[in-house]
Amino acid sequence: MVSGAVAKDKQYLTAQDYIDILRYAAARHIEVIPEIETPGHARAAIKSMEARYNKLKKAGNLKAAEEYLLHDPADQSVYNSAQNWNDNVLNPALPSVYHFLSKVIDEIKSMHEQAGVPLTMIDLGGDETPAGAWEKSPLIAAFMKENNITSIYDVWPYYINKINEICQSKGLTMSGWEEMGMKNFGKGMDVNPALADHKINLNVWNNLIGGGQEDLAYRLANAGYKVVFTSAYNNYLDMTWDHNFAEPGHSWVGLVDINKTYSFAPENYFLNIFKDNAGNDLPQDFAKNKVHLTAKGKANFLGVKAGLWSEKINNDTRLEEMIFPRLLAVADRGWAAEQSWEKGDSFDAQAYQKSYAGFMQKLGNDELKKLDKLNQGYHYRVPAVGVKLVDGKLVANADYPGFKIYYTEDNTEPSLKSKEFKEAIPFHNKSTYKFRVITPNGDLGIISSF
Numbered sequence: 001m002v003s004g005a006v007a008k009d010k011q012y013l014t015a016q017d018y019i020d021i022l023r024y025a026a027a028r029h030i031e032v033i034p035e036i037e038t039p040g041h042a043r044a045a046i047k048s049m050e051a052r053y054n055k056l057k058k059a060g061n062l063k064a065a066e067e068y069l070l071h072d073p074a075d076q077s078v079y080n081s082a083q084n085w086n087d088n089v090l091n092p093a094l095p096s097v098y099h100f101l102s103k104v105i106d107e108i109k110s111m112h113e114q115a116g117v118p119l120t121m122i123d124l125g126g127d128e129t130p131a132g133a134w135e136k137s138p139l140i141a142a143f144m145k146e147n148n149i150t151s152i153y154d155v156w157p158y159y160i161n162k163i164n165e166i167c168q169s170k171g172l173t174m175s176g177w178e179e180m181g182m183k184n185f186g187k188g189m190d191v192n193p194a195l196a197d198h199k200i201n202l203n204v205w206n207n208l209i210g211g212g213q214e215d216l217a218y219r220l221a222n223a224g225y226k227v228v229f230t231s232a233y234n235n236y237l238d239m240t241w242d243h244n245f246a247e248p249g250h251s252w253v254g255l256v257d258i259n260k261t262y263s264f265a266p267e268n269y270f271l272n273i274f275k276d277n278a279g280n281d282l283p284q285d286f287a288k289n290k291v292h293l294t295a296k297g298k299a300n301f302l303g304v305k306a307g308l309w310s311e312k313i314n315n316d317t318r319l320e321e322m323i324f325p326r327l328l329a330v331a332d333r334g335w336a337a338e339q340s341w342e343k344g345d346s347f348d349a350q351a352y353q354k355s356y357a358g359f360m361q362k363l364g365n366d367e368l369k370k371l372d373k374l375n376q377g378y379h380y381r382v383p384a385v386g387v388k389l390v391d392g393k394l395v396a397n398a399d400y401p402g403f404k405i406y407y408t409e410d411n412t413e414p415s416l417k418s419k420e421f422k423e424a425i426p427f428h429n430k431s432t433y434k435f436r437v438i439t440p441n442g443d444l445g446i447i448s449s450f
Contacts (some may be wrong), residue, residue: 392427
């Protein structure tokens with residue numbers, strides 16, 4: 001998918017590109033689950049089918065024009081999406097919407113068949129459909145009357161159930177974001193038990209501390225939905241590592257460094273949550289009234305996932321730096337045996353620090369060195385350097401081990417030809433010191449000045 005009116009070469013995937021990706025992934029035991037975003041985030045499809053409609057209508061072929069129409073031309077609904085669109089939501093009253101989605105799913109299945117990689121699951125989105133959508137659509141009004149629907153909020157579960165039926169008719173499991181398992185009962189979105197047994201897999205990201213939905217993943221799993229805990233608070237890899245201006249990434253979920261990722265206790269989430277998204281201390285009884293995972297919920301818990309949104313990632317190097325090494329911590333949390341510090345009702349900070357220190361030693365001294373060699377090397381985030389003055393001398397260390405620190409004393413940028421930091425150095429207040437980690441491959445860490 002490409003943003004903008006005119007696609008340029010290599011700014012989109014061809015069918016053959018997708019087939020090649022499927023084969024490449026399958027050879028490495030990776031399953032590709034395609035996502036077709038619906039009903040929101042659908043502006044590209046809506047505008048494409050609108051252009052098709054206008055072209056065929058002008059040619060006098062109204063029946064063909066309406067075959068894949070995705071919007072109500074008379075809709076006067078007022079809404080604003082998270083990305084500031086007011087025309088990006090499919091209209092569930094149109095049979096052509098479901099015909100379109102069925103066609104798209106068939107085309108995707110066909111590409112999987114050509115690749116020799118059968119499609120078993122498809123993600124149909126479901127997130128960020130803005131308030132106000134459909135409220136002034138004549139087609140929706142007529143649809144509600146015909147189906148004895150008295151609340152606009154009931155259009156949502158109708159749509160989710162309808163597209164799930166399409167997927168199941170094609171032998172597919174439908175996946176989507178948490179809203180698929182929710183409904184607005186008049187006071188905002190809440191768990192919808194009516195679809196809990198409809199075999200819908202949910203990716204649950206919303207656990208923002210202080211946002212009121214911290215226990216949403218558990219409430220959905222306890223209700224019967226299959227849940228993948230896609231914790232934004234711990235595992236959104238497009239978030240910035242720290243407050244240093246040179247660090248890339250967003251911060252709306254707070255900082256996400258490797259410690260925050262590793263500290264994620266998927267089945268005992270509130271055990272070590274002590275601060276909100278802004279870094280403020282939480283009251284000791286913060287989790288008292290939060291829902292915890294039941295035995296039923298645990299049986300519905302499929303695993304964990306990390307997310308990375310690429311709108312501000314413009315090259316492969318930046319992509320790899322945002323993914324690694326945090327993805328290794330996500331993998332550990334997903335695959336390693338449950339640690340002692342994850343269990344019980346009270347957090348054993350000492351046991352956690354021992355576990356975390358062992359992980360970091362393995363990361364810095366072994367795993368990242370593998371990434372230096374694999375596939376001609378990966379551009380993981382090079383550790384930053386902490387510097388402080390102790391008894392008239394500067395001491396420094398990297399925020400994960402196994403790397404050399406280089407420094408200068410004349411305000412110039414450190415290079416591999418600069419002095420290597422090995423022990424505390426005398427501090428002179430007329431000098432400007434700069435420290436950075438540099439890998440053997442020449443990748444540069446962020447400079448710390450003193």
